Each structure stands twice: as structure tokens, then as C-alpha cells.
Amino acid sequence: MNNPNTSENRLHALDAVRGFALLLGVAFHAALSFLPGVPPGMWFAIDSSTNAVLSDAAFVSHIFRMSLFFFIAGYFGRLLYQKLGARSFWANRLKRIFIPLVAGLIVLGPIVSFLWMTGITKVFGGKMPPMPEMPADFFPLGHLWFLYQLLLIYVAVVAIRALVARLDPAQKLRCFVDQAVSGSIRTMAGTFTLGLPLAAALMSLPQWFYWMGIPTPDMTLIPQVPASVGFGTAFGFGWLVHRSKDALAAITQRWFANLGIAIAATGWLLHSMHAQPVAQPGLTKTVYALVFGVALWGWVLGLTGAALRFLSNYSATRRYIADASYWIYLAHLPVVVALQIWVSHWPLNWAVKYPSILVVSFAVLFLSYHYLVRPTFIGQLLNGRKHPRKPQPPGSSPSPAAPPPADTVNGGPVAQLRGITKKYGAVTALNSIDIEVRRGELLAVLGPNGAGKSTAISLWLGLIEPDAGTVTLLGGEPQDIAHRRGLGVMMQDVELPKELKVRELVRLAASYYDDPMSVEDTLRRAGIEQLANRPYGKLSGGQKRQAQFAVAICGRPKVLFLDEPTVGLDVQAREALWASVRRMLADGCSVVLTTHYLEEAEALADRIAVITRGKVIASGSVDDMRALVACRQISCESRLSIAEVRTWPGVVEAQRTQERLNITATDAEGVVRQLLAADPALKRLEVRQAGLNEAFTELTREAA
Amino acid sequence: MNALALESIAVGSAGRGRTLGAYLTETQYELTRMIRNPGVAIPVLVLPCALYALFALLIAGEAIDKDANLGIFLFTAFSIMAVTMPALFGTGVTLALERDMGLLRLKRAQPAPPAAWVVAKIASGLVLAVLAYAPIVILALATGKVSLGAGQMAAFSAAIMVGTIPFCAMGLMIGSLASGTAAPAYANLIYLPGCYLSGMFFPMPASMYWQTPIWPHFHVKQFAMHLANVTGSQYESLPMAIGSMLGFTVVFAGITIWRLTRKG
Numbered sequence: 001m002n003n004p005n006t007s008e009n010r011l012h013a014l015d016a017v018r019g020f021a022l023l024l025g026v027a028f029h030a031a032l033s034f035l036p037g038v039p040p041g042m043w044f045a046i047d048s049s050t051n052a053v054l055s056d057a058a059f060v061s062h063i064f065r066m067s068l069f070f071f072i073a074g075y076f077g078r079l080l081y082q083k084l085g086a087r088s089f090w091a092n093r094l095k096r097i098f099i100p101l102v103a104g105l106i107v108l109g110p111i112v113s114f115l116w117m118t119g120i121t122k123v124f125g126g127k128m129p130p131m132p133e134m135p136a137d138f139f140p141l142g143h144l145w146f147l148y149q150l151l152l153i154y155v156a157v158v159a160i161r162a163l164v165a166r167l168d169p170a171q172k173l174r175c176f177v178d179q180a181v182s183g184s185i186r187t188m189a190g191t192f193t194l195g196l197p198l199a200a201a202l203m204s205l206p207q208w209f210y211w212m213g214i215p216t217p218d219m220t221l222i223p224q225v226p227a228s229v230g231f232g233t234a235f236g237f238g239w240l241v242h243r244s245k246d247a248l249a250a251i252t253q254r255w256f257a258n259l260g261i262a263i264a265a266t267g268w269l270l271h272s273m274h275a276q277p278v279a280q281p282g283l284t285k286t287v288y289a290l291v292f293g294v295a296l297w298g299w300v301l302g303l304t305g306a307a308l309r310f311l312s313n314y315s316a317t318r319r320y321i322a323d324a325s326y327w328i329y330l331a332h333l334p335v336v337v338a339l340q341i342w343v344s345h346w347p348l349n350w351a352v353k354y355p356s357i358l359v360v361s362f363a364v365l366f367l368s369y370h371y372l373v374r375p376t377f378i379g380q381l382l383n384g385r386k387h388p389r390k391p392q393p394p395g396s397s398p399s400p401a402a403p404p405p406a407d408t409v410n411g412g413p414v415a416q417l418r419g420i421t422k423k424y425g426a427v428t429a430l431n432s433i434d435i436e437v438r439r440g441e442l443l444a445v446l447g448p449n450g451a452g453k454s455t456a457i458s459l460w461l462g463l464i465e466p467d468a469g470t471v472t473l474l475g476g477e478p479q480d481i482a483h484r485r486g487l488g489v490m491m492q493d494v495e496l497p498k499e500l501k502v503r504e505l506v507r508l509a510a511s512y513y514d515d516p517m518s519v520e521d522t523l524r525r526a527g528i529e530q531l532a533n534r535p536y537g538k539l540s541g542g543q544k545r546q547a548q549f550a551v552a553i554c555g556r557p558k559v560l561f562l563d564e565p566t567v568g569l570d571v572q573a574r575e576a577l578w579a580s581v582r583r584m585l586a587d588g589c590s591v592v593l594t595t596h597y598l599e600e601a602e603a604l605a606d607r608i609a610v611i612t613r614g615k616v617i618a619s620g621s622v623d624d625m626r627a628l629v630a631c632r633q634i635s636c637e638s639r640l641s642i643a644e645v646r647t648w649p650g651v652v653e654a655q656r657t658q659e660r661l662n663i664t665a666t667d668a669e670g671v672v673r674q675l676l677a678a679d680p681a682l683k684r685l686e687v688r689q690a691g692l693n694e695a696f697t698e699l700t701r702e703a704a
Numbered sequence: 705m706n707a708l709a710l711e712s713i714a715v716g717s718a719g720r721g722r723t724l725g726a727y728l729t730e731t732q733y734e735l736t737r738m739i740r741n742p743g744v745a746i747p748v749l750v751l752p753c754a755l756y757a758l759f760a761l762l763i764a765g766e767a768i769d770k771d772a773n774l775g776i777f778l779f780t781a782f783s784i785m786a787v788t789m790p791a792l793f794g795t796g797v798t799l800a801l802e803r804d805m806g807l808l809r810l811k812r813a814q815p816a817p818p819a820a821w822v823v824a825k826i827a828s829g830l831v832l833a834v835l836a837y838a839p840i841v842i843l844a845l846a847t848g849k850v851s852l853g854a855g856q857m858a859a860f861s862a863a864i865m866v867g868t869i870p871f872c873a874m875g876l877m878i879g880s881l882a883s884g885t886a887a888p889a890y891a892n893l894i895y896l897p898g899c900y901l902s903g904m905f906f907p908m909p910a911s912m913y914w915q916t917p918i919w920p921h922f923h924v925k926q927f928a929m930h931l932a933n934v935t936g937s938q939y940e941s942l943p944m945a946i947g948s949m950l951g952f953t954v955v956f957a958g959i960t961i962w963r964l965t966r967k968g
Contacts, residue, residue, distance in 0.1 A: 053943055351946055461813035484815040491813065495805035499740040500733055511729035512815045514722055555815070 013307040014072050016318050019325035020303070021069040024061050026332045026365075029143070030357045031058040033340040034350045041129065044119035045340040049350040055211075059273070060266055062213050063292065064299035066146060067234040071300050073150060074238020077157070082242075086158070093154060095381060101147040104330055111334045112142055119341040137220045143333050145218040152223055153235045178244040181237070185250035191261055191301060194237060195293015198230040202289040208279040210269070210288060234300065248308060255305025262298025265291050313465065316480060324369040326382050331368065335361045413472070414439050414559050414590045415460050420469035422455055422614075429455040431614040432469065437559065442581070442591040444601035447611035453594040454492065456611070457563050460592070461489060474558060485513055488557030490548045492564045498537025502528065502547045505536060506554050513555030525583065526550035527576050542573040549577060553584060560584055560591045566600060578603060632668040636661055636675065637683040648674055723817055730820045735828035738794055748793060748832060752786035753839040760849045772851040773936055779850040780937075781904050783840055784864055784924055790832035791868035792875040792891055795825045799879025800887035808964075826872045833868055837861070852932060860932035867924030870949050873956035874920065880963040913939075923948040 032043045035058065036050040081089045121128045141148055168174055184190035202208060205215070205226065214231070217224035241247040251258075268291055272284065279285040311318065339357045346353065373379045413436035422430040430452045437443045445453050458464045459471045462478030476483040496505050503519055510516035523529045528546045531539065536547060545565065552560060562581070566574045581604060585591060595601055601608055602622055609619040618625060631652060637659045645654040650667030665671040668687055675682060738744050760768060760778045768775040802808050802821075811821055841861070844850040852860060875891065882890045899905050901912070902919035916922045917940070926945040929937045940948075 051943065053947070349942065351943060463809060463812055481815050481817070484813070487813075487815070489810070489813045491806065491810055493806050494810045495807065496810075497733075497737050497802075497805075497807065499737040504733055504736070508729055508733050509814060511722070511726040512817070561813075 012314050012318070013312040014075060014304070015322040016311045017304050017307045018069060018072040018076075019318075019322035020307075021065050021072070022325040022329035023321070024065045025143075025329055026336060026361060027358060028058050028061050028065065029333060030336045030340070030361060031055070031354065033344060034354055040123045041120065041132075044115055044123075044337045045344040046123050047340070047344045047350060047353065048346070049348065049353065051350045054350060054354060056270055059211050059213070059270070062211075063266065063269070064262075064296050064303070066214070067230060067296050068300045068303060069146065070150070070153070070231040070234035071238040071241075071304065074157075074235035074240075075242045076238075077154065077235065078239045078242040081158070081161075089158075093151070096384070097147050097150055097154075100330060100382060101144055101151070104144045104147070105141070108142065108144070108331075108334060109140065112337070113140075115334060115337050115341065119337065122341060122344065135220070137222050139219065139221045141218045141221075143218070144330070145216060148221070149217060149223075149227060149231055150235075152228070153232055156232065157236060157239060174243070177240060178247075181240045181244040182246040182250050185241075185247055185254060185301065188254060188257060188261075190237075191258055191297045192294055194233060194297045195290070197233050198226065198296070199286075199289040199293040201226040201229040202292065203286055205279075208285070210273045210277055210279060213292065230296075251301055251305040252308040253305070255302055255309050258298050258302030258305060260298075260302075262295055262302050265295035265298055269295055313479065314477060316482075323374070323379075323383050324366060327369045327373045327378070328362075328365040330382075332361060332365055335364050413437055414474055415592065416470075416472040417456060417459060417466075418470045418472070420456075420459060420466045420471065422452075422459065422464065422466050428614050430459075430466075433611070433614065433616045435609050435616060435619070437590050437592050438607075440585065440588050440590055441606040442585055442593060442604050444605035444608045445592065445594045445611060446598070446601055446608055447594075451611045452614045453611055454563060455614075457561055457592065457594060461487070461561060485555065486558040488552040488555055488560045490545075490552040490560075490562045490565050492567070494548065496536050496544070496548065496551070499535060501533050501535050502539070502550070503532040505547060506550050509551040510554040516555045517553075519554075522550050522554040525553060526580055542569045545569055546573065546577065549580060553580075557589060560589055562591060562593045564594055564596065566595070566597065574600075631664050631666055633688050634663040634665055634668060634671060634675070634686070635688075636685040638675065638679045639681065640675070640679050644678075645675075726817050727820050727823055730816070730824035731827045734798075734821075734824040735831055738790075738798070738828055738832060744793060744797065745832075748790045749836050752782050752789065752836055753843065755785075756782035756840050757843060760844070761847060765849070768849050775844075775849045775851060776934060777907075777937070779840070779844050779852075780860075780925060780928065781899075783837055783860075784867065784904060784921065784928070785899065786836040786840055787833035787864050787868050788871040788921070788924070789895075790836055791826075791829045791871035792878075792895055793888070794829040794832055794875065795872050796875030796877075796879040796891050797884075797887045798825065799876055800882050801884035803879070804884040822876070825876070826869075829872055829875075830865065830868060833865065837864070852934075856932040856934070860928050863928035863931040864924065867927060867949065870920045870924070870952040870956065873953045873960065876960040877956040877963075880960045917948065920949065920952045923952070 031054050032038075033045040033047045034050050035055040036052055038046060040046060080092060084092060117128065164173065181190075184193070198214070202214070208215075214226050215224065217227040241251070269288070272288060276284065279288065336357060339360060343353050343357065369379075373382065379385070415437040417430075417433060417435045419432050419434065420430050421428070421432050433452075433456070435443075435445070435456065445456060447453050455464070459466055460473055460478055462471075462473070462480075462484060465471075465479075471478055474483045474486045478484060478487075500508070502523070506519045506522050510519065510522070516522075517525070519532075520529070523532055526546055526549050528543065528550060531543055531547065534543075536544065539547060545568065549562075549565065552562070560581075565581075566577055569577065578600070581591060581593075585604075591604075593601070593604065605622060607619065607621055608625050610617050610625070638661045640661060642654040642656050642661065645651055645661065645663060648671060650665050650670050652664040652666060654661065654663045656662070663671060663675075672685070672687065675685075756778065759782070760775065764774060764778060768778070799808075808821070812818075841857070874894065878887055878890050878894070898919040898921045901908070902916050902921035902925070903912075904921045904925055908916060923940070923945045926938065926940050927942070927949060930942040930945060
């Protein structure tokens, strides 16, 4: 769906944010062996080259990354709960969260322990240090703590939900909360107050290392106060944002201001942390905790808003990365840590090692996702669907965030505009129009300059997005390159590179398609074999258009878009191009043609759509179009003034060329009667069926 | 399954090999175009080497024999010039022309891989950079006018190749902002003063130090000096040089993306 206001698009953006938060976690963990001043035994490895800037960057990412994750989890949590109901919700969470948690602990636990011992031995110069005393509640959750925390929060939130539903049967409280939520975002009060519960929890910590932010609850199954409060707030607010209908729009609007606050607050945090890394009781600790909350929510709301603002359209790449991110985060730790341990004593700068660890880790993790997870039951478990190696037909995916199913009626339209509105500033280029191109037909789009023809074509080509409505190309979105592989295009006002030969231009365009014609076949079809080795810059205007036509057809397109293809061609070249178009039609290709030349539409079109001022004012076959206006052309030699004739009923247009009076009329008989009565000297009367030209004039005049 | 759904599968199955092929073909023809266009190729390929020969061999030849640092200085200056010029002019000017021609719109409408034209421009810019840089290295080694060890030479070469990235980004920015006729002028307006004011062509007086970091040239040279371990010419730390190059790249690329998403 192309409308940025639809819920699907919002989900694309939020998916991207969640993926970003998870992938940022990989980068964060990869940085942990390069931090200066970390005492041995805190992390798997300590690198020989450390860096303070990297440490600061890791701190900044750590302020918000998990809260951002929980915020989005809250939003999707309510969405899922609403959609599935309580029972299926828990079944779904069991599969997606609980099973990965248990499986992760069983599979990754031993590997991570082994790496811990190896790494620590290396850190302590080859000798394993004595194991410290473990507290009674010790339970090594490792980096999978967030799944456990998430389950706890689900239980708490669903319980609170039930309680609220009982206490507030008239929904008064909930209405108030919805308004408070969107209001707090719009006024930005939320940025400053949402962190207060967390700040209180952090202030109460007896020992708080500023760098650690919210202490990670990864050593025990007993819920920890700061994490539960901090991530609980994030999740709860995400849940409420899903309730409130205006909240996302407000977040989108305030993205810039929130990021600005986040950056300012983070700058202050870095500055104070450098002065004093461990909190001492007193004013600084209090202020630090408060500013930490502001920075955290500034980032969470700012990044979410920026994503909604800029990433709300569907992108296959982002979709893939978002799908992969869950697996990558679950599986990343052993890979990252093993690399950290391996390179820790290499005599290289961190600026070489850190990026290399990231590149290698992501390569391994994405490859493992692509081959071991995406097409298998693990992908089904983690993301709710299995992607076979061969792409599926659109619409077969059950995920709510997948591209919407296309309307794929047998023999139905190959390209469609439904309810499309497109504005450029105050000018409405298209006003809720519907056009479709059926299989194997040639649709001519006619209209005066500025009518919206090129806008319609640009929508189908995926160059612009509509303000409202749906664009479909070959059963999918035109932005999706896979669907564009079925189109060929010849645009207005395009010059191809003048240094390249025609053969090379065709070869280049053919490289974009899966099963292109050979260069020779393409040139033969376009009738320009003799131009193959001529540089484009040396061709005449007509030859250039023919070369562009060759470029358009080289990929065996299923739909061919020709925008004013014969402008500037002589009669011979135009006939040749028409013949080529007819051959494409005969092969089953559908063609969309915009043109000013009505005889071109009459010569080629199966159907015609007339656009004026952004509206389709008529569509049908060439004959339909003539019948629709039922105009006839009356021509005679007469002295009557055209001004007078124009006032007669049934006269559409009257013009004079020397002696002859040319009248376009809907009621030819009546006009002829009146003509003969008004001018007895009238000579050489002719009446004939009007051409498309006159029909067209009539139609556009009516619309005006 | 109905016909259109089948068709969707047919149009959807992009072979990975084909995508790679599209990138390669695009790059190949981008390079072909640059080489066939003498207006771009000649100044970019010949000028730096000719200038190096003039200064390092004829004018300062004897001085270099006495002061090895001068040899390194001149070699560095013209090498960086040789690699950054194609990066800047090859990407920027051609992009501006292509925008004027409507070619970029056409490529966005065609099923060209979305990044193919950028990758092609950068890759062919790099190839041109190597072609421009190679004769300088050969000349310097043959005449013995540069006293860098083999390892240093390799590290230096790698560093300046990486250093082309901010210039590619700068080129794309200029190409996305300016028209085809104005682009070369703007590119020169930013590039040439930078060559002097960054201290790349001759050492800056101390009173001018403050402004050297605003030129990407400065950071590229610093990055190269660190990697090649030329201790006498390091004025900023390695992370600072990397950070600045990265910063310039991000800002230039950001402006380019902002501009192209708005204007196409």
C-alpha cells in the first residue's frame, strides 16, 4: 500500500526500529572488549587496543537500545492481543518468546560458558582465575535476559489490563489516558516525565556505574527493580501508544525536537560521566538519573518518529533485515565474543579490529539466517513464516506486516490505479481516479498538457507515491523491483548516454532483467539493426526515439509504458514504431501509451482514457468514445458568422477556414435544418462522423 | 493458482547472478563512458602525473635529494590529487549531467538495482583513480624521488584509495545539487582552494592552521601519514582523521540522499 497513513506502513517503520535496536545490540557487544579501564573479569576479552570514543558511543547506544526495543514490543504486544485474543496471544508468545528463550539457553549456554572460560583464561594471562562465590539466586540468563523480562512484563500488563477493564467499564479512564498519551507526546511533556519512575529506581541503587545505565538483569530469575521499572514503562507506554489513535502521528511530528533533546541530554551525561564514573550519593546522582531518563525517552521517541517519518514505505531490503534481526540478536553473542577473544592480542589498532569484527559477525549471521533460518522451521518459529528459496506469490504470507495481498483475479488488470489522489503543493494533479490496464490491451491515455497523464505514468513506474489510493503493477507494488522487472519504459525528455553505442545501451538495460531478448533480436524488433554500432550522441532525433524504444522492449516486458513515444518522429519512423508496438501487443504485452496525437490513439488503442484536470472524464474503446459524444462534423460554404452559429443549440464548436464553415455538432440534423433556413445561399454541404479529435475537444470542454 | 499470481512469481525471481551482472555491466559502461569522454579523462589522468614530473623532477629534484621529507611531501600531494580528482569529477559532474538528461529518472523507473548507478560511479571513479595514480608511483620509484619502504608504500596507497570515499560523496552531493553546466565550476570551486588551504600543496604558515581541518584533503593526508607511519607529518590523531573523513562522508551523502529523494 502506498498511502503513508495506512497502518501497514506504520508497521513497516516500527519493524525497522525494532530491527535497528536489535542490530545495535550486536554493535554494542562487539565494542565491549575495546573499552579502556574495564577491570579483568567483566567481559570475555580485553583488547590490546582500546578507545575512549568507542566507549562513549557504546554508552550512548546503551542508554536507549533496550528501552526502544521494549517500547516497540509494547506497541506490537497490544496489536497482537487485539488481533488474536487472550488464548492465541499466549500461544503465540509461547512459540515466539518462551521457546527461543529455553532453546537459546540450552544451545547457547554451554557454548557461551566455554567461551567465557577461554576468554577469561586469556585475559588473566593463561591462568584460569578462581571462580568467585555465586549468590544463591544465580541463574545465567546471558543476553537472553530480555526474553525473560519480556515474558514477565506480558504477565504484568495483561493482568493490569484485566483489572482496568473491570474497574473502568465505561472506558472513561481509558479515554482520558488515550488523550493524555497523545497530549504528552505533542506537548513533549512525555519526553521529560516518562523517565521519572526509572530515575527513582536508579537513584535508589546503592552502587550505580553511570556507564552501565539500567543494570542488566542477566544473573538471576528474580525481577530486578530498575530493569522492571524502566523496561516496564517503555513497554507500557508502547501499549498505550497503540491504544491512542493520534499518538503515532504526534511522535512522527516531534521526531526532530525529541532527537535534539536526546542529543543535548546525552552530551551532558557524557560530560558528567567523564568527571565521575561512579555515582556518589548526592545531588549529581539525582540530576544524573533525571537527565538519563530524559535522554532515554528523547532517543526512543525521536528515533521512532524519524523512522515513521522517513521509513514508512515498504522496502524489501528493510523487511528482510527486520526479519533477520531477531535471529541475529539471539545468535550473535558466541560469534562476536569468539572473534573478540581471537583478535584481542593482535598488534592492530581497534579502528581495524572493531569494524572487522562487525563485518565478519554480520556476514556469518546474515548467511546463517539466509540459509539455516529463513527457509526452515526456525524462521517459522521466530518470524511466523517460512520463506521458501523461491519467492512466494504475493498474498500468501500470513504476517500482518507483509505487503498487502494483491488483487489477482484471473485475466484481471496488469496495472491499476485505484482511488488515487496526488497533490503537488496546492495543485491537485490527480483527484481520486481509477484506471486499469487489462492484459494484452493497449490503453491510450489522452489529455491536454498538465492533465495528469505523466503523473499517472510516474505512479505506475514507482517514481512517486500517491497521497491516497493504491497503485498496483503486475500484482504488487511498483516500488518493488521484482514487479518492475515486468515493465519496459520509454519516457519523455530523457537522453541516454551519448558516449555509448546503441548495442551497449540495449545490453546495459537488458542486464536489469531476468530473461531479456538478445541484443540482436531487440534491435531487429525495434527496426534499428543498422544503428547497432553508432554512438547514441550521433543519432538523429527519430533514431534516438527508436533506440529508446529498443531499450524499453529488451526485457520482454509484460507491460510497456510509452510516454509520448512519437514526438518529433517523421511519418516513416512513426509508422515503423507503430508496427513495433503492434508486434509487442500481438505477443501478449500490455501497453500504456500517452499521446497528444489522436490519430496515434485511433491507430493503436483498444481502449482510451481521457484525463482532464486530474479526473478521468471518459474511458472506453475508440468507438465508445465517438459514440459517447456522438458528434458529427458539418462543413459548408456559407456567409454565416461563427459567433452566431455557436449560439445555436447542438453546436459544440464552429470554426471558419476561408470560405468554409466547420461545425462540430451533437444534433447534426437540427443544425443542418437551421443552417439551410438561415442561409439560402449555402453551398457544398458535407456531414460526416466526427474523428476522435473532435470528440476529444468536446469531452475536455465539458469537463472544463 | 491463477495466472497473474504465476506471473508474479515469474517476475519476482531475480537471480543473484543477474543482479551482480547488472552491477558489473553498469560499472563497465560507466567506465567506458568516462574513458570515451576526453573532457573528463585527459585532465584527470594526465594532469597530476604531469604536475608531479614538473615539480618533483625538474623544479625540486635537487632539493629532494638533500631533504627526503620534501620528496614524500610532493609525492603525497600529487598522489592524493590523482586519486581524488576522478572520485570527485567522475561522480559529481556526470551525475549532474545525468540528472539534466532525465537518465536518473529512467533508471529509477527501470528495474535497475537501486544502488547500481552509485556503485558504478564509485567503482569506475576508483579504477580511474588507480589509472591516474599508477604512473606517479612508477615515476617516483623509477627516479628514486620518494623514500618510502615497500610496506609504507602499500599502506599509503591503500589509505589514499580509502581517502577517495569522502570525495566520491562530495561529488555526488555537488552532482545532486548543481546543474550539468554548473557542476564542474562548483567542484573546482571547492576542490582547488582545498588543495592549497589544507596544506597539501605547500605547508601552511602557523597562522593558517586553524582552517586546515575544514578541508577533507587534510584528513585524507593525515590518514595516509598515519597508516604509512610518516612520523614527521602527523598533525592530528588517527581516530580524529578517520572520524573526520567519516563525518564528511556522512554529511555529503546525507545531503545527496535528502536532495535526490526530494527531487529525483
